[in-house]
Structures are given as structure tokens and as C-alpha cells.
Amino acid sequence: DTAVSQTPKYLVTQMGNDKSIKCEQNLGHDTMYWYKQDSKKFLKIMFSYNNKELIINETVPNRFSPKSPDKAHLNLHINSLELGDSAVYFCASSQETENTEAFFGQGTRLTVV
């Protein structure tokens, strides 16, 4: 069973469109995250979320919004897509304890044309 799964794996869309990436974890973790990996392979946190708190990286445009229907899901909605949004987006989850491992999804490669 896949621990953290994202859909779709690839997403190609035009500028200005609105799209969503879904993420589900079956590990019973209480915290989920979205990371962005740019063309230079640099990984940066976008959001972290548990049932108490959403923490947003201040550099993330407000066109990006996480939505969590329940503890096992954290979807990423992106409005008015721009060329610069092209990247690989990784979902991850972990338990909120010290030195715990974060488990990552396989990534969603978003290409905005």
C-alpha cells in the first residue's frame, strides 16, 4: 500500500487556468505538507497543516490554497496559473513527534504553457 499518494502524476495546463492536486496519506499522521521543487531541484516548504493549524510560507502567492477535507487528505488548489508555477509539487506527511521521518508522495509535475 502506498503511504502518501498524489494525483495526478503529470499535469499540463494553460496559463490562467485553475487546477487542483490531490494528496492522501494512509499512515495516520497528524500533519501534512506541500513542498515545491523548482527546475533547479530546490525544495521549499509551501504549507504545513494539521487539524489545529495551517502554517503558510509567506513567499507563497495567495493563488495557492490548501484544502483539507479530513485528516488524511490535503489538496492543493491553484488559481490563475502562471508560467512560473511550473514545478514538481510534493505532498508529505509526518507525525508530530521529535525526529520523526517525513513520508513523501511521488510528486506531481505541473507544466504551465
Next chain:
Amino acid sequence: AQRVTQPEKLLSVFKGAPVELKCNYSYSGSPELFWYVQYSRQRLQLLLRHISRESIKGFTADLNKGETSFHLKKPFAQEEDSAMYYCALRDPYSGAGSYQLTFGKGTKLSVIP
């Protein structure tokens, strides 16, 4: 603010040669430090964490608080070690919902046969 620096973007070594991937961090307290690895077309996964002080796939990493370093080492490189390696830091005192990782920019290790 915490920061992780991996000075080498690319490191090429011959098979059987020693490997050292450098990682330096900036953090005022006692951080949690990790090495994550991303093999080609695979998801990011934990390689090792400083608290475990273990050897995984022949790799070790020692936390040096004086030098604020957490370099990853392996005495004899193998072809299957070729991958992207990320050093990551977590602030254990940042409060609920903040168990996010701060990643270095990554080092691509290429092992030449």
C-alpha cells in the same frame, strides 16, 4: 531563521572512491538533522537522521555542533548511489503544526563506473 547550505551542486566520483557530501546549517539551538535521497524517477525518502547515529547503505553522518555541520560520508561509492541528496533541518521547538523541513539546495551525486 534556520538555513541549510549544501555548497556542491554536483559531485562526481569514481566507483570505489570515498564520498563526502557537505552540509552546513544555521540554527541557534539543537536542531534535528536529516539526509533525504531522491533516486531517479523516485520519491524523496529518508536516508538517515542524526539522532539514530546509524549507517544506512554504507552512509554515515555525524553532527558537529562546533562547526554546525552534518556531512554525509561513505567510504566506497557504488553506482547505485547516484542520486540527488538533500540535507534537511527541522526546528523541534517551533510549535504545533510546524514540523516542516528546511532543505538545502541538494547535491547531485554521480558515481562514474
